[in-house]
Amino acid sequence: MDNFNHLPCPVLVTDAFGLVLATNAELLTLIGKTAAEVEQKPIDNLFSPVSRIFLQTHVWTTLFHEASIKEIYLKICDAKNQQIPILLNCKKGNFEGVESFFWVFFVTMERSKFEVKLLDARRNADSATLALAEREKFVKTITDAMPSLVGYWDKNLCCRFANKSYFEWFGKPPEFLIGTDLPDLLGESLFAFKESYIVGVLTGKSQTFESTIIKQDGSLGYTLVNYIPDVDIHGEVVGFFSLISDVTTMKTAEFELKLAASVFDNTIEGVMFIDPSSVLLSVNAAFTKITGYTLEEVIGQPLIMLSSNPLDEEFYASVWRHIAEESCWEGETWNRRKDGEIFLAWQSITVIDSAENEPTRYISIFNDITEFWKKDERMRHLAFHDSLTDLPNRILLTERLGQLISITERNKRGIAVMFIDLDGFKAVNDTLGHDIGDEVLKTVAYRLAEEVRASDTVARIGGDEFVILIDNPANHAELVHIATRIVLTVNKPMSFRGKSAAVGASIGIAVHNIDGYSVAELMKSADTAMYAAKKAGKNTHRFFSEL
Amino acid sequence: MNILKRNNVHVQGDGDSVLFYAHGFGCNQNMWNRITPAFASTHRQILFDYVGSGKSDLAAFNANRYSNLQGYAQDIVEIYDALDLQGDVTFVGHSVSGSIGLLASIARPELFNRLILVSPSPCFLNYPPDYLGGFEHEDLIDLLSLMDQNYLGWANYFAPIAAGESNTGVISGELSDSFCSTDPIVARVFAKATFFADNRADLPLMSRPSLILQNNNDALASVKVGEYIRSNLQNSTLKILEVIGHCAHMSNPSLVIEAMREYFNNPPQSQ
Numbered sequence: 001m002d003n004f005n006h007l008p009c010p011v012l013v014t015d016a017f018g019l020v021l022a023t024n025a026e027l028l029t030l031i032g033k034t035a036a037e038v039e040q041k042p043i044d045n046l047f048s049p050v051s052r053i054f055l056q057t058h059v060w061t062t063l064f065h066e067a068s069i070k071e072i073y074l075k076i077c078d079a080k081n082q083q084i085p086i087l088l089n090c091k092k093g094n095f096e097g098v099e100s101f102f103w104v105f106f107v108t109m110e111r112s113k114f115e116v117k118l119l120d121a122r123r124n125a126d127s128a129t130l131a132l133a134e135r136e137k138f139v140k141t142i143t144d145a146m147p148s149l150v151g152y153w154d155k156n157l158c159c160r161f162a163n164k165s166y167f168e169w170f171g172k173p174p175e176f177l178i179g180t181d182l183p184d185l186l187g188e189s190l191f192a193f194k195e196s197y198i199v200g201v202l203t204g205k206s207q208t209f210e211s212t213i214i215k216q217d218g219s220l221g222y223t224l225v226n227y228i229p230d231v232d233i234h235g236e237v238v239g240f241f242s243l244i245s246d247v248t249t250m251k252t253a254e255f256e257l258k259l260a261a262s263v264f265d266n267t268i269e270g271v272m273f274i275d276p277s278s279v280l281l282s283v284n285a286a287f288t289k290i291t292g293y294t295l296e297e298v299i300g301q302p303l304i305m306l307s308s309n310p311l312d313e314e315f316y317a318s319v320w321r322h323i324a325e326e327s328c329w330e331g332e333t334w335n336r337r338k339d340g341e342i343f344l345a346w347q348s349i350t351v352i353d354s355a356e357n358e359p360t361r362y363i364s365i366f367n368d369i370t371e372f373w374k375k376d377e378r379m380r381h382l383a384f385h386d387s388l389t390d391l392p393n394r395i396l397l398t399e400r401l402g403q404l405i406s407i408t409e410r411n412k413r414g415i416a417v418m419f420i421d422l423d424g425f426k427a428v429n430d431t432l433g434h435d436i437g438d439e440v441l442k443t444v445a446y447r448l449a450e451e452v453r454a455s456d457t458v459a460r461i462g463g464d465e466f467v468i469l470i471d472n473p474a475n476h477a478e479l480v481h482i483a484t485r486i487v488l489t490v491n492k493p494m495s496f497r498g499k500s501a502a503v504g505a506s507i508g509i510a511v512h513n514i515d516g517y518s519v520a521e522l523m524k525s526a527d528t529a530m531y532a533a534k535k536a537g538k539n540t541h542r543f544f545s546e547l
Numbered sequence: 548m549n550i551l552k553r554n555n556v557h558v559q560g561d562g563d564s565v566l567f568y569a570h571g572f573g574c575n576q577n578m579w580n581r582i583t584p585a586f587a588s589t590h591r592q593i594l595f596d597y598v599g600s601g602k603s604d605l606a607a608f609n610a611n612r613y614s615n616l617q618g619y620a621q622d623i624v625e626i627y628d629a630l631d632l633q634g635d636v637t638f639v640g641h642s643v644s645g646s647i648g649l650l651a652s653i654a655r656p657e658l659f660n661r662l663i664l665v666s667p668s669p670c671f672l673n674y675p676p677d678y679l680g681g682f683e684h685e686d687l688i689d690l691l692s693l694m695d696q697n698y699l700g701w702a703n704y705f706a707p708i709a710a711g712e713s714n715t716g717v718i719s720g721e722l723s724d725s726f727c728s729t730d731p732i733v734a735r736v737f738a739k740a741t742f743f744a745d746n747r748a749d750l751p752l753m754s755r756p757s758l759i760l761q762n763n764n765d766a767l768a769s770v771k772v773g774e775y776i777r778s779n780l781q782n783s784t785l786k787i788l789e790v791i792g793h794c795a796h797m798s799n800p801s802l803v804i805e806a807m808r809e810y811f812n813n814p815p816q817s818q
Contacts, residue, residue, distance in 0.1 A: 017791045017798050042791045044766045049682055050689040052766040053742075054697070056793035057573035057642075064797035065577060073696045119695055 010086075010105040013095045018043045018060070021100060030107065032079020043103070048075040048083045059090070063101060067092040073112070076105065085112035149223075149244035152230070155202060155237060157182040169246075171216035194225075201227035201240040210247070222251040274349070274362040278303040278320075281361070290345075290368045292338030303364075308334040308342045319349070323362070327351040332369070343370040386460040388438055389445035397459035397467055401519045404471060408512060413472040415512040416479050419526035420448070420486065422464035423504030423538040432499055439496045440503060447489045451482065464503075467526070476543075483507045483541035491539065504539035506530055515544040548607070550629040554595040554622055555602040560587050564635045567593045569623065571642035571666075572741045573734070575601025578641065581800035586807075593630065597622055599733035613736050616643070616744050620650035627651075627658045634660065639807075641665045641796065642768065643741040646749075653752045661814075662757040663807060666793050667776060668768040670745040678747065681769060687742045691735060698731035750779035757783045758810045760803060762790035784810065 004011050010027035014020050020039050028035060031046060038045075044052045051074040062069045068091040075083040086105040093102050108115075143150040143163035152161035162177045170177065170185065182198070183191045190213065197207040207227040215221045226243040264271055270287035272280055280298045288294050291306060304310045322329045328350040335345050347366035354360055384396035392400065404415050422444065429437035441464065448458045448466060457469040468486075473479050490505040508529025510516055515525035529544040536542060550556070557576065566586055568579045576594035583592050596603040597619050612618035627636075638659055640648040645667025652659035671680040671687070757780055761773030770787055777785035786809075788795050788802045796803045 019791060042764055042766075044792070048689075049686045049766075050693050053682070053686075053690055054693055056765075056767050057571065058697070060792055060794055061574045061578060061797060064581075064794065073693065075693070115696065119692075123695075 007104075010107070012038075012043070012103045014043050014101045014103065016099050016101070018101075020046075021095060021098075027105070030078060030084065030105075031076060046076055048077060051075045059088075063090060063092065073108075085109065087111075147246065149242070149246075151242045151244075152239060153182055153242060154239040157198070159185070160239065169215070169244075197225070197227055198240075201229050202237050204229045204231060204237050211244075220248075221246060222248045269365045269367055270345075272303070272364040272366075273352075274303055274364055276360050276362075290337075290343070290366070291335070297338075306335045308336040323349055323351065333366075343368050344373045345369060389442055389460050391445050391449075391466075392457060392459040394459065394461040397457065397461060397469070398519055400457050401469055401522065404469060405512065405517075405519065415522075416470040416473050417510045417512075417522045417526040418468040418470065418479075418483065418486070418541075419508040419510075419523070419530040420466040420468065420490075421506050421530050421534070422466075422490070423506055423534075425464040425503050428501045428503060432496075432501055436496050436499060436501060440494060440501050443494050444490055444503065447492070448486065451485050451489055467523075479509055479511075479543075480541075483509060487539055487541065506533040506538050507541035508533055508544065509541060510544045550625045553598060553604045553607045554626055555604075556593065556595040556626055556630070558630070559583060559592045559594070560590060562589065562591045564590045565593060565632055565637065566590045567623075567627075567632065567636060567638050568595075569638065569640040569644035569648060570596070570600065571640075571644055572737055574641075577601070578794070578797060579639075582639075582796050582804060582807075585800075585804040593626070593632070595622075595626055597737070599730065599737060605730060605733070608730075608733055610732075610736050613733075614740055616647050616650055616740050616746070619644075619647045619740070620654060623647060623651040624655050624658070627655070633658060636660045637663060637811075639663045639665065640667070642667065642793065643744070645669075646744060646746045649746060649749055649753050652755050653749060656754055659755045662753075662755055663760065663810065664757060664776070665760050665796055665803065666762055666765055666768045667759060668772050669747045669750055669776060671742045671767070672745065678775065679769070679771060681767060681772070682742070690742060691738060694734055694738060695731065698734065747775075747779070750776060751781070753780060755782070756814070758806070759783055759785045760788055760795065760806055761785065762788050762792065762795050764791040765793050767793045786810075 004022070004024035005026075007024060007026065010030050011024045012020055012027055013022040020041055020043055023035050023038055028038070031038070044055060047055060054072075054074060059069055059072055059074075068089075070089045072088050072090075074086055074088055076086050078084045085108050087108050088103060088105050090101055090103045093100055095102070140163070144165075146163060147165060149166045149169055150161075150163040151159060151166050154160050159177055159180045159182070162174070167174055167177060172180075172185075177185070186194065190211075193211065197209055201207045206229065207225070209225050211223045211225050213221045213223055224245045224247045226241075228241040228243070229237045230239045230241060232238045264284050267284065268286050270290045271284040272287060273282040275281055280301050280303060283293075283295055283298055287298075291298075293306075298305070304316070307316075309315075319329050319331075328348060330348040331346075333345050333347045335343055337343060345366040346369045347364060349362050349364045352361040352363055384393060384399075385391065386393045401415070401417070407413070408415055422440075425437065425440065428440055441460070444466070445458065445460060448468065452458060452468055452470070455471045457471075459467045459469075461467055468482075470479065470482065473482075486507060487505050490503060494501045494503075508526045508531065510522045510525035510529060512522060515529075516522040525544040529542045529547065532542040532544075532547050533540050555576070566583075568576065568583070570576055570578050575596045579594060583594070586592060597613075599605065599608045599613060609618075612621070623638075626632075636659065638648045638652070638661070640646075640662065642665070645662075645664035646669055648659075648662050648664065649669075652662060668680060670678065671682050673679050673681065673683060759773050759776050759780070761768060761770050763770055773785050773787065777783050786806050788799065788806065790799045790802060792798055
């Protein structure tokens with residue numbers, strides 16, 4: 001053992017089970033103990049508690065198994081019970097004929113301090129790496145959750161980052177995409193399309209453009225592409241970020257919207273959007289053309305401003321009631337243009353389907369049907385009037401007489417029917433011609449109208465036959481008076497283009513409730529009385545009741 | 548998941564009597580190779596490595612599962628089930644595997660015929676005055692630091708370059724063949740699970756008979772700790788071995804073999 005004392009490091013020998021057999025001077029100096037205090041005791045006693053655990057769980061197990069161990073850090077307790085870091089080597093051997101273990105220690109005060117720092121640095125690096133990994137994971141989680149394609153391409157156009165959407169869009173696995181060159185990924189034609197933008201972003205300018213793309217499943221996709229340059233601290237572009245959004249849905253919707261807008265703008269029907277309080281929200285160009293009001297003039301104005309009869313509250317209430325029940329209404333409305341002119345519109349109001357939480361809107365579409373209406377009115381007039389004299393014809397006469405009869409039955413009022421047949425009209429026609437005949441008829445018509453009140457009706461029911469309805473005549477004498485005046489006025493001479501004509505009038509008079517009750521009875525009675533007047537020498541009148 | 552591959556399970560010999568060996572912290576199944584030859588002709592012997600130790604499948608390591616001794620106990624139960632072990636099965640566990648076997652036998656008592664606990668400790672911490680496990684909390688913190696310092700030198704140190712993909716920290720690669728080489732991350736998790744465990748309250752829950760082998764000069768598991776276990780574990784026998792250190796089955800295998808045989812030959816009266 002004396003030889004060990006020359007060794008410049010602490011050394012000891014234990015038996016196969018860890019009992020200390022021998023020590024050297026360096027060791028005893030280090031631990032501040034005598035050989036007697038250490039020898040024949042377990043080697044564990046020399047070490048700190050922690051080192052004892054390591055000794056038992058790692059060192060001894062290795063020694064039993066492999067017979068040697070090298071460069072193990074442990075802490076040995078010195079004279080002042082301070083823990084001194086040591087590095088140990090141990091090897092099985094033969095000591096004085098007994099199987100033993102030879103232990104050599106190297107005190108590593110300085111080295112340990114350094115290594116503790118190294119270990120700290122290592123731990124910091126590890127936790128930094130872990131934090132970085134966490135951050136990357138976080139960024140990846142975020143970008144993977146995005147429906148847009150998020151990627152990063154270096155200045156050599158090599159993919160450095162791509163999110164899940166990228167993989168899905170191109171139908172390629174992540175390991176394929178990362179490291180792929182952009183031209184390879186896009187293919188020749190698509191790369192050619194994007195090349196100018198790529199060149200642009202690599203000069204440091206952000207790029208935004210739309211691109212059409214054939215997706216992996218063969219469908220056509222629209223994308224909005226953003227390239228954002230990545231500039232390092234020296235101002236050099238080292239790559240670029242790409243953000244690609246699938247705008248196919250929006251594009252399609254935009255197209256449909258444009259289509260709807262063009263319909264709105266170009267339709268010849270006036271279109272109004274109305275809110276639930278009947279305030280105008282928007283109108284189209286046709287609206288302006290029809291009403292004369294511009295969009296600016298009507299927005300925010302009540303719908304009623306267009307009405308020709310704004311006070312007809314009952315009508316409008318019924319319209320909105322109908323809409324509430326049926327979701328729509330359709331009908332005619334009278335309206336007033338900006339210049340004050342009244343016009344008739346065929347108008348519909350429909351509830352617009354609205355999403356939940358959206359206020360109800362109405363769309364009103366209308367046509368100006370004034371011209372149709374006028375034509376319609378004209379047709380109606382022609383149906384009920386004599387085209388030559390514009391007097392009511394037999395149909396209208398019959399209708400009015402019927403009306404008067406029904407009124408008379410309610411309120412005691414009289415009606416007289418005067419049947420007038422012109423005397424000598426055939427001769428005028430034959431000698432002066434039909435043109436003059438027509439002029440005669442027109443003149444007679446005019447003169448007859450002059451002789452009666454507005455409430456009375458003068459009608460032409462045949463060639464030279466006229467009928468006058470006298471509404472509520474005062475008495476018999478008045479009828480005589482009127483008939484006499486008619487004969488006189490018809491008798492007045494007429495002159496057309498230098499030719500004179502003269503006609504007379506034979507008048508038969510029938511009075512309601514005396515000479516008949518129905519239209520037919522009264523007409524027949526008046527006709528009969530007229531013939532009596534003819535027989536009596538023409539140009540006179542007869543009462544049916546006096547025949 | 549092939550459990551037998553995951554835990555590097557080795558079955559030696561044949562027979563109705565089974566010995567199931569569980570290694571302790573810092574080692575692997577090879578620590579039993581001075582014991583197994585003695586029972587080669589009489590027992591079927593099962594050896595394995597806990598996930599993270601020896602030649603187990605490191606990819607199966609899950610820091611969550613193995614941060615608690617229950618995770619290791621689950622390894623044991625899974626291996627029992629995979630091998631369909633039942634009947635005359637003796638569990639032999641060293642050190643922390645005593646506690647792990649305890650937990651496994653509480654969970655599935657029908658699987659455990661008897662247990663042999665080699666240098667067990669239900670708790671390495673001191674809780675004076677009633678219980679002295681041998682170490683203070685700070686000591687054990689220092690242990691982790693010492694482990695790091697040593698692994699820095701001689702273990703394969705795989706930096707946890709996880710790139711955000713793994714939730715356990717990726718552990719990959721082959722450990723070197725060195726007996727006690729281990730992955731430092733795994734070792735840290737195992738060390739914490741081992742040295743901060745307190746299974747004292749579980750002792751009375753175990754119903755299976757057991758033999759406690761305690762060494763008379765062991766810095767990690769004292770005779771007092773052995774006595775504590777004996778008094779809290781029903782149906783248990785304490786045998787003190789004249790051994791220095793914590794690994795009698797390696798330093799003095801014959802003493803351990805002798806104690807095991809004696810126990811097999813004179814089984815305790817079952818309750």
